[in-house]
Amino acid sequence: xxxxxVESPTKARTLSRFLGSGYVVExxxxxxxxxxxxxxxxxxxHDFKPDYRVVEKRSETIRKIQTASKKAxxxxxxxxxxxxxxxxxxxxxxxxxxxxxxxxSRIVFHEITKNAVEEAIKNPRDVDKNLVHAQTARRVLDxxxxxxxxxxxxxxxxxxxxxxxxxxxxxxxxxxxxxxxEAFKSKEYWEIFVxxxxxxxxxxxxxxFEVQLIKINDKKxxxxxxxxxxxxxxxxxxxxxxxxDVVKREVNKSPYPPFTTSTMSQAAARIFGWSSKKTMSVxxxxxxxxxxxxxxxxxxxxxxxxxxxxxxxxxxxxxGEYLPEKPKFYKTSSKVxxxxxxxxxxxxxxxxYELQNSRYEREGEMLYKLIWKRFVACQMTASVxxxxxxxxxxxxxxxxxxxxxxxxxxxVSGQIMKFDGWKILYVKVDYDKVAxxxxxxxxxxxxxxxxxDPAQLPDVSKDETLKLLKVIPLQKFTQPPARYTEASLIKxxxxxxxxxxxxxxPTINTIQIRNYxxxxxxxxxxxxxxxxxxDFLIGNxxxxxxxxxxx
Numbered sequence: 070x071x072x073x074x075v076e077s078p079t080k081a082r083t084l085s086r087f088l089g090s091g092y093v094v095e096x097x098x099x100x101x102x103x104x105x106x107x108x109x110x111x112x113x114x115h116d117f118k119p120d121y122r123v124v125e126k127r128s129e130t131i132r133k134i135q136t137a138s139k140k141a142x143x144x145x146x147x148x149x150x151x152x153x154x155x156x157x158x159x160x161x162x163x164x165x166x167x168x169x170x171x172x173x174s175r176i177v178f179h180e181i182t183k184n185a186v187e188e189a190i191k192n193p194r195d196v197d198k199n200l201v202h203a204q205t206a207r208r209v210l211d212x213x214x215x216x217x218x219x220x221x222x223x224x225x226x227x228x229x230x231x232x233x234x235x236x237x238x239x240x241x242x243x244x245x246x247x248x249x250x251e252a253f254k255s256k257e258y259w260e261i262f263v264x265x266x267x268x269x270x271x272x273x274x275x276x277x278f279e280v281q282l283i284k285i286n287d288k289k290x291x292x293x294x295x296x297x298x299x300x301x302x303x304x305x306x307x308x309x310x311x312x313x314d315v316v317k318r319e320v321n322k323s324p325y326p327p328f329t330t331s332t333m334s335q336a337a338a339r340i341f342g343w344s345s346k347k348t349m350s351v352x353x354x355x356x357x358x359x360x361x362x363x364x365x366x367x368x369x370x371x372x373x374x375x376x377x378x379x380x381x382x383x384x385x386x387x388x389g390e391y392l393p394e395k396p397k398f399y400k401t402s403s404k405v406x407x408x409x410x411x412x413x414x415x416x417x418x419x420x421x422y423e424l425q426n427s428r429y430e431r432e433g434e435m436l437y438k439l440i441w442k443r444f445v446a447c448q449m450t451a452s453v454x455x456x457x458x459x460x461x462x463x464x465x466x467x468x469x470x471x472x473x474x475x476x477x478x479x480x481v482s483g484q485i486m487k488f489d490g491w492k493i494l495y496v497k498v499d500y501d502k503v504a505x506x507x508x509x510x511x512x513x514x515x516x517x518x519x520x521x522d523p524a525q526l527p528d529v530s531k532d533e534t535l536k537l538l539k540v541i542p543l544q545k546f547t548q549p550p551a552r553y554t555e556a557s558l559i560k561x562x563x564x565x566x567x568x569x570x571x572x573x574x575p576t577i578n579t580i581q582i583r584n585y586x587x588x589x590x591x592x593x594x595x596x597x598x599x600x601x602x603x604d605f606l607i608g609n610x611x612x613x614x615x616x617x618x619x620x
Contacts, residue, residue, distance in 0.1 A: 071190075072141035073176070074134065079357035080181060087183040093137050101127040104208065109216050117209050138171060179372075180416040181359035210234050214613065218606065226601050231583060235568040235576050237606055237614055240585045242561060243553055244595045244603045253549035259292040260545060261301060263479055264538040265310055265461065267527050276527050277538065280461050280479035287476070298542045304475055308463035310535040313478070316458045320484065321451040324491040326369050326399040327412035327444050330570030331563040333364070333436075335556035336443075341435060342591065345555050345574040351436045352413070354429045359416055361440055365571040366410035367563070369399035371447075375414060379448045382418045387493060391449050399447065414444040442494045452490035457526055458482045461535065483526040552592035 073094045075081050081096040088094065102121040104110040110120040123131065174193035178185040211234050218232035261282040268276070282290045282301070292298050328336070330349075337348040352364035376396045384392045399412070418441065463477040489496070529535070551557070559573050568576060580586050585599030595603070607614050 070140050072134070072137050073190075077353075077357055079354075083181050083357060083359050084186060087186055093141070095130075095134050095137055097127065097130055097134075099127065100124065101131055104212055109212065111209055111212055117213075119205060119209055119212075141171060179411045180362040181356065182416045185416075207234075218610070222602060222605070225605055227598065230598070230602060232602070232606060233576075233579070235572055236579050236583075236585075237603070238567050239558070239562065239576050240580050240595065240599050240603050241607065241614065242558065243580075243586050243593045244600055246550060246553055247595050247600075250549045250552065255546045255549070257294060258545055258547065259295070259298040259301075260543045261290075261292070261298065261305065262541040262543070263305060263310070263461075264541070266536040266538050267529050267533065268536070269528065269530070269533065278459070278481060278526055280459065280481045282477060283480050284478035285475055287478075290477075295544065298544070301475075301477075302540050302542050305463065305477060305540045306537070308465055308477070308537070310461050310479075310537060311464055312529050312531055312533040312535065313460040313462045314458075315529060315531055316460075318456050319487075320454045320456045322454065322490075322492075323451045324397075324446040324449055325443060327371060327414055327447045328440060329367050329369060329401065329412060330365050330573065331367070331559050333413055333440070334559050334573060336439060337436060338554060338556040338559075338591075340439065341432075343432075344577070345559060346578045347432070348436070349574040351429045351432045355433055355437055355440075360420065360433075360437060361416060362412070362414050363410045364413050365569075366413060367401060367570050368410050369401050369412045370410075371398070371412055371414065375411075376448060379418050379445060383445065383449055387449075390488075391490065391493065393448070393450050397448055412444075413440055415441045418445055446491040446494050449491035449494075450488075452486060452492045453488040454484040454486050456482065456484045459526070459529060481526065552594055554591050554593070558593065 071092050073084065073088075073092055074097060075084065075094065076097050076099065078096040078098060081094045084094045085092075101124055103124050104119055105122050110122075112118040112120065175196055176186075176189040176193050178189040214232055214234045214237075219230065222230040222232060262279050263282070264277060264279050266277045282305075284290055285301070292301060326332075333352065334345045334348050337343045338345065343351075349364065352361065355361045356364050373396075380392055380396060415437070459481050461479045463479075486492075553561070555577060558577065562568055562573060562576075580599070581588065583598075584596055585602060586593045586595050
C-alpha cells in the first residue's frame with residue numbers, strides 16, 4: 070500500500086476516486102508544523118534558524134498519518150514543505166526498524182485528473198531543498214518584520230496593529246496614490262468635433278459622419294481655454310472641407326494569453342465585481358473537484374498534451390479556419406515569475422461543468438466558463454478587421470482667406486469585422502457593424518439622422534469635398550489618477566514583483582481587516598490609521614520599506 074499526503078480534504082476525496090485499493094489518501098488540512106505564535110521562534114544568533122513546532126490542532130492528523138504509514142511501503146506528498154516535515158516526523162516518531170525503510174518522496178501534478186495523478190506517481194521526486202529554503206526564508210522574513218515592528222506600532226500608533234513584509238508595501242501603494250490625487254490640479258482643455266456630409270452615398274443614414282480635430286498647423290491640437298476654442302470654432306465654421314486621405318488596412322487582433330492568478334483575479338473583479346478572496350475560494354473549489362489546473366500560478370505555460378486536445382476540439386467544433394497553422398505558446402513578461410505550474414486552464418475542454426454539493430455552485434460555473442473561454446480562445450486564430458481611417462483638411466472660403474491662417478486636420482477611424490476568429494466564443498457577430506474608435510465618441514452628439522447609427526462610416530474618396538453640418542466644441546477637465554481597484558492593485562503588485570500569486574488575496578483582505586484601507590464603490594482609499602502606519606514605518610525604517618522593489 071502507498072500512502073499519499075495532500076493538504077485539502079476535498080482534494081483527498083477526489084484523488085481517492087481515481088486511485089484503487091492500493092492507495093490511502095490522507096489530508097493535513099494545512100501545515101502540520103509552524104512557528105509558534107507566542108514568541109519570535111527565530112534564532113537570530115544562529116543563521117536565523119526557525120524553531121518549527123507541531124501545530125497543536127494537527128496532532129490527531131499526525132497520528133492518523135503515522136497509523137497509515139505503518140502499513141505503507143512509501144509515503145508521497147503533494148506539498149514541498151510538508152514532505153520534508155513528514156519525513157522528519159516519520160523518522161522520529163516511528164523509530165522502529167521496520168518503518169525506517171519507508172520511502173518518502175514528492176509527487177507533482179498541476180491538475181487533479183486520473184492521468185495526471187497516475188503519471189506523477191510513476192515519476193516521484195525527492196524534496197527540492199532550494200524550494201524548501203525559499204519558503205523558509207519568506208516565513209522567517211515575515212516573522213521578523215511582523216514580530217519586531219508590530220509591537221512598536223502598538224506603542225507608537227495604536228494597539229492591535231500589525232506590520233507585514235507585503236501588506237505594508239500594499240498599504241504604501243494606496244497611500245501614495247491618495248496623495249497623488251490630493252496634489253492633483255485639474256486643467257481645462259477642449260475637444261472639437263465636426264459633423265460632415267458626403268453627397269456620394271444615396272442612403273441618407275450613411276452619408277454623415279463625425280471627425281475630431283487632431284492637429285492645428287501640423288501640431289497636436291491643444292486648446293486650453295474657451296477663448297481659443299471660440300477662435301477655432303469660428304475658423305471651422307468658415308472653412309470648406311476636403312478628404313485628404315483614406316487609408317484602408319487589415320488589422321488582426323490576437324487572443325489574450327491564458328489566465329494566471331493575477332489576470333484571473335483582475336478579470337473576475339472587472340466582470341463579476343468579485344474580491345480576490347472570493348475568486349480564489351471559487352477557484353479552489355474548481356481545482357479540488359478536478360475541473361481546472363492549479364490556480365496559484367504566475368505561469369502562462371501550457372502542456373503539449375493540453376494544446377493538442379484543445380486544437381482537436383477547436384477543429385471539430387468550429388472548423389479549420391478557426392485553428393492556427395501552429396500551436397500558440399505564451400510567455401509571461403514578469404521578470405520574477407517562478408513559472409512552477411501551468412497557466413490556469415480547464416483540465417479538459419470537453420468536460421461539462423459540474424461542481425456538486427458546493428456552496429460555490431453558481432459562482433463556480435461563472436468562473437469556470439470564464440477560464441474555459443479564455444483558454445480555448447488562446448489557441449484560436451486572430452479576429453480580422455477592415456480598418457478605415459479618414460483624414461479631412463480645411464480649405465478657407467475665398468472671402469475669409471485673410472482672416473483664417475490656421476490649417477486644421479481632422480480624423481475618424483472605424484473598423485468592420487470580417488472574420489470573428491477567437492471572438493466567436495464571446496460575441497454574436499454582425500458583419501455589417503462598424504466599430505468607431507471609442508476615443509472619438511462623446512455624449513453630446515448632434516441629433517438627427519447622424520445618430521440613427523453612429524457607428525457607420527460612409528464611402529468617401531480622396532479630394533472629395535464635404536458639406537459642413539455642425540461644429541461641436543466640448544469643454545473638458547483633466548481627471549486625477551484613479552484609485553486602485555482590486556484588479557489594478559493586483560496588477561501593479563505583480564508588475565513590481567511584490568508577493569506571490571498565493572498572497573494577493575490574503576494580503577488585500579488583511580489590510581481591510583486591519584482598517585488600514587477601506588473600499589468605496591470598488592476603489593481603495595487609505596484610512597487615517599493606514600496613513601499613520603505607513604508614514605511611521607517608511608519614516609523610521611527606510612531600509613526595510615523605503616524602496617518599492619521585489620519582496
